[in-house]
Amino acid sequence: MRHGFSVDLRGIIDLLGRHLYPSPRAYLRELLQNAVDALSARPPADPRILIRPPSVTGDGSLHVLDNGIGLTEAQVHELLATIGRSSKRDELGFSRQRFLGQFGIGLLSCFLVADEVEVVTRSADGGDTVRWTGHAEGHYTVEPAEPRDEPGTTVVLRPRRGSEHWLSDATVTRLAADFGSLLPYPVRVGDRPVTAGPPPWRAEYADPRARREALLKYAEETLEFRPFDVIDLNVPAAGLTGVAFVLPTPLPASARASHRVYLKRMLLGERVEGLLPDWAFFARCVVDTSELRPTADREQLYADDLLEETREALGAQLRAWLVGLAATSPARLNGFLSVHHLGVKALAVHDVEMLRLVDRWMPVETGDGDMTLAEFRRRHGTVRYAPSVDEFRQFAQVATAQGVGLVNAGYSYLAEILNRLPLLDPEIEVRRLDPAELATRMDPLDPAAEPAVQRFLEHARRALDRLGCEPVVRAFQPVALPALYLAGHEAVRQAERRAAAESADGAWADMLDGLDGIAGAPPPEPARPQLILNHDSPLVRRVVALTDPLLVRLVVEALYGHALLQGHHPMRAADTAALNRSFLGLVEWAVHDNDAEDDR
CATH class of the missing domain: 3.30.230.80 (Ribosomal Protein S5; domain 2)
Structure with a gap:
């Protein structure tokens, strides 16, 4: 047996108010929409939409009038009383393109501010004027109405208790101006026009x-x-x-x-x-x-x-x-890029034309100062970059002094942009800086200084061996930097594998051990980080001249800890212990020497 659905209109209205329309303000937009669609269906010679606020009606009600196509009594029963039914669809259910409304629920929005909705309408196709009155309880009445002078529709709303402000003159005028200022038909609120012509x-x-x-x-x-x-x-x-x-x-x-x-x-x-x-x-x-x-x-x-x-x-x-x-207008482009560089860089990650624009026009931070990527390539050829701001700050000065151009890729999208540069020209070479590469570009020592340096290095190796670091003495700029901690990419990878293996057990530990070499083959030579001591630094020259093994150990550990801190490297427990030990040891040494001086 076939049955029809029973609809609880109050429940539907509550659903619309709580979950569909974000605000009761939508009621006026829906009324304007219906009026515009009525005029679009059959435009009269002088189309108009008139809104009469409570100050005009005098009884607290709101009237919205149009002189559009109107409805016959049969259409009133068919369209106004069926939720979801709309005259703005064709026989296949598709919305007609010249109309604003499509869903057949617009009139229900009026129940968000009123318990009763009255529609007085006369069809342009002929027929008498009829009055449809819908009630929030779920029923409606249709009866003859006083004849209208011309076809069209008038909707009358009387606010429910607590909703009077939604129908006030000020609110209605503001909403009409917001929603209808660009409408193609003139809209007035009382005597005030709200339409402003074309966009x-x-x-x-x-x-x-x-x-x-x-x-x-x-x-x-x-x-x-x-x-x-x-x-x-x-x-x-x-x-x-x-x-x-x-x-x-x-x-x-x-x-x-x-x-x-x-x-x-x-x-x-x-x-x-x-x-x-x-x-x-x-x-x-x-x-x-x-x-x-x-x-x-x-x-x-x-x-x-x-x-x-x-x-x-x-x-x-x-x-x-x-x-x-x-x-x-390159000057205006530079002004734009200075404000919205992030958006342009985001686009350059996906778009070759924007990549070309960034390459030619957008300055980036380099060891030689701010310049475009195109200018950087003309100076240095290969584009080397540091993937983080901390790494750039650690190596930029040293790299520049060794003639190595370096780009700071620690900011949003820049690393991706650099790696996409070969799309502009396959000849462009882009590489992430390997810190170990810097050591190969530093100056060798004067042969006359080698004997003293070798004696010093024997003590320094013993001090740093337990920390997994190799001391190296080189000459490089700037002289104000006494020591530099360099961990090549392979050294970092091996250290990460060792840390993971130490924290794993069972099958995971065996698998990680297997990463260090093929079964049965000797393990590869470990790649160790280096502490590069700058022989051009007056401080390091004095350190190299030390002969006391204990003092050498304390000074080397202090320089090691200082280099880690300067480079923003993570500090292990052993590193922190070495730094503390060297600090207290050097303090004790200084106090001991001072006491000995006093005794003399």
Whole structure:
């Protein structure tokens, strides 16, 4: 046996208020939408929408009138009394493109602010004027009404207790201006017009500079900032036109970009997300579209293939603006990059044209100062980079002194950008700096100093052997740096494997032991970090001349700990113990020498 669904209208209204419409303010947008669709269905000679607030009606009610197509009595029964039924679909259920409404639930939003909704309508196709009155309890009445002078519809709302402010003059005027300022039909609240004509980007100007200034002023009034620049947007497939305003101040990449979107010139939302690619967070858009679909709450855009295509098209237009800026106005481009470098770098990770722009125009930090990557390659050929800021600060001065160019890739996206540079030219060589490479570029010692250095190194090796480090004496700049801790990539990998093996047991430990060599073969020679002592440093020259084994051990351990701290290297328990031991030992040595001096 077949049965129909029974609908609890109060439950539906509660569902709409709590989960679909984010605010009761949606009721006026839905009323404007119905009025616009009625005018679109059969435009009269002088189309108009009139809103009469309580100050005009005098009885606390709100009237919304249009002189559109109206409804017959049969249509009133069919459309107003069936939840989800809409006249704005064709026989296959698809929405008719010239209408704003699609879901057949718009009139229910009025029950968010009123317990009773009255609709007085007369059809342009003929018939008498009828009055439909819907009640929140779930019933409605239809009866003849006083004849209207012309076809059209009037909706009357009387606020429920506690909702009076939603129908007040000030609220209604503000909502009508927000939602309907760009509508193609004149809208008035009482005697006050709220429509402002066509969208500002479609207005006619004889002088392009006047148009630009008008759009900048529009952004100041609407978005509350004066843009860095204005970019025209146009996506015919989505029926989309509008402008993107480039923000004058930086925003974090994690900030969610939102835009002001109109649907057939009715405001969809002021914080619509997903219109631009994620990397384009430096722009805020104001657009009007006729083909993109809204979500059921009419606050966001429905995610479908057309929205994805539109997003890609708008991203391409923003990218073209950046490329054009580089070609025509390098000074303005530099101004833009100084503010929005993060967004451009994010794009360069995925886009070759933006990679080329970053390579030519965006300064990066290097050991030789700030310069573009293109200039850096002209100076040094190979692009070597430090993957972290700490590593760059540790090695930049030393690398530069040895003639090794070094780029600081410790900032967002820069390492990925550097590794993509060969896409611009296969001849470009990019390498992460291996700290061990710096030792091979340092100057050898004067043969006359070798004997004293060798005696010193014998004591230094014994001091550092238990710390897993090899002492080396070289001459390098700057002389103010007495010691440098260098751990090559292989040394770091072996140290990580040893630490993992020490903390593992059973099968995991056996597997990690197997990484050090093939079974039955001798283990590879361990790669040890090096403590490079700078023979050009006056302090190190005095240290090398020491002959007391205990004092040499204390001084070498102190230099080792200092080099670790200077390079922001992690300190193991053994390293901390050695640093403490050397500090206390040197203090004791100094006190002992002072006591001996006093005795003399």
